[in-house]
Amino acid sequence: MTKATRDISALQAAAVLVSTIIGVGVLPLPLFAVRAADTGGPLVTLLACICALVGLMFVALLGMRFPDESIIQYSERLIGKWPARAVGLCVIVFFALLTSLTAREFGEVVVTSVLKQTPVEVTVIVMLMLAAISARNTMTTFAYIHFFYVPLLLVPGLLIVALSLKNAEPLNLQPIWGNRPGGMFDGIVTIAALFQGSFVLTIVIPAMRKPAKALVVSLYSILIAGGLYVVIVIAVVSVFGAEETRELLWPTLELAKATSLPANVLERLDGAFLAVWVTAVFTTLLSSYYLTSQSLTQLLRLQEPRIFTFFLVPFVFVIAMVPANIVKMYEAVVNVGRIGLMLTIAYPGLLLLIAVLRKKGGSALGR
Template sequence: METPREITFLQATAVLISTIIGVGVLSLPVIAVKAADSGAPLLTFLGAMIALLSLSILAALGKRFPRKSIIHYSEDILGSWIARIGSVAIVLFFALLSALTAREFGEVVVTSVLRNTPLEVTVIVMLVLTAVSCRNDMNTFSYIHLFYLPFILAPGLLIVALSLQNADMINLLPIARVANGEWLYGSLTIAALFQGSFIVTMIIPSMPRPAKTLQACLLAIIVSGGLYLLIVIATVTIFGAEETKLLIWPTLELARMTSLPANVLERLDILFLAVWVTAVFTTLFSTYYFTIHSLSNLLRLRDHKMFSFFLLPFIFVLAMLPQNVLDTYRFILTIGLYGLIITIAYPAVLLIIAILRKKREDQLDREHAQESP
């Protein structure tokens, strides 16, 4: 049965933006600074360009197979059994990504706000909220993202704009230090923060005009990558590269130092945390939804709702595997880097093989029509 085409260009763009802007916004500046010192803004830009390359590959695949998700058209390209191995890897990766997102959320909350609350409570509450929300259809899924997007972007841009009043632009010099191995590692690490955008493969079959996917991806990278870039610039110009390296969550410290004019609010960290919780929810909502949706596609089921609570205990167990906050970030960085094999290398291989074998959805439809009696 063909998927109803009900997600507009604006909704698709909103889903991508609110998925990309998530839990990693807290640690982004320190990741960039450790790799490139004062060249962190340039490194962030390079990471966004790598993410755009990944999305361009996915958009090209979606253009060739506009009515199918990557779980389905990978079987047309590679064959059923080989493709299913890749599909299982995708499901496992996004299940692990969901778990680590929930764990990082829990670590920040119990450290900064609810210090007497057990870590397990904060993690399970966010996972239950996400699981309940994932029982909606694709149209409701996109509307939820569209609704929350202004509440993520507007306060985030406001905090960055106000913080730049205390900026010292000399901290951005030199713009680019002598390139070394850390630049490649750092740019790939930052690109990994954009991996949630892989859910575009789930959105394309529901878009009435799949050909506009690339424009939606480009706009999403401009907005989310632009916000990330502004956050890194603000952090480096205020704290300097060396001091930023000593902070676990530099963006949170940036919000603590920022106030509204006339001292309406002397510290904006509470406002920022409210925005950040919303951003974490939309990111976790997307990765969790993609996990259960892909699993239902892999098993050829018509509905994904049965998996929303079925996977919850497994995701929770995965979330609690790291021993502490430092261990959590080691897991996140390692899984994020290896995940690029799934989110960039695997789609690139699919696209190359599809081009070489001249595989397209319309061509496959003609082949099936000729095989039919």
């Protein structure tokens, strides 16, 4: 990444975050929410959004203090070279894992619901290659790709939600805190983990025209992406009811299946929804892949992040194929996500605290 290009506007940065956050997680999201607190699912999702927002704001504030660097670089100045490198490596490994699990989750959905004869490996490889090739672009192109796809994700998503609401029953959403809200905390953590792609903000800030806007950007992007998440959970739970949602592996896909366009133009929208969702997965994969290769370059003090794009593909693919079945895969998704929260929320929080205490970094408003 060249330091000279600082041409990403706040709007583009927000687009990057929104399309990164909206990803594979959309499909099982209502299931996670309902498992945590049955009818309290929407509330759990909302709380998870707030949790994710806090984490993202840490990253944004850090970025505003060190507007020319990413977390890999400024952490060395804050907590010392070797501890920072060790954690930095963890972050990179985590995002590589996240990339492979995303690709695998995608493959599993496709092989279950659409292309039943196609080997899951092929779907995963195609998606990974696509991400790898796209990750060879510069930051500017990267931002443009996201900016281009955002409306394609939001509009059909909201349309399906709006169309499905005609079958909604308000009773299904009550009580809003759920009948058995015991798993609330677990649910919040699991769902907050779906937002972790937003960590890509740390490499977007050094390319932003006005890094001081990072905080506003993070606020709006969580508002949009989190808003869509909450709306999806509300729609699914109000249409199916909490208990039925619990029986569905991908409730959002089932919602699209149960929704038809007015006048039966299309009797089931799952095909259309999956097409949109492929794009959503692609942008998410692209971001985590991009973050991994950029961070590796910075960690190893190289200049050319493109070395890593093809180099990483087989590694990510092999990791993606480790879970033996879909149940183990979701177990891995949940567990990896939770551990990742330590890296994407707790670690930036800690860094920010140290930066404030040690009065390191410039004032955000200086620029």
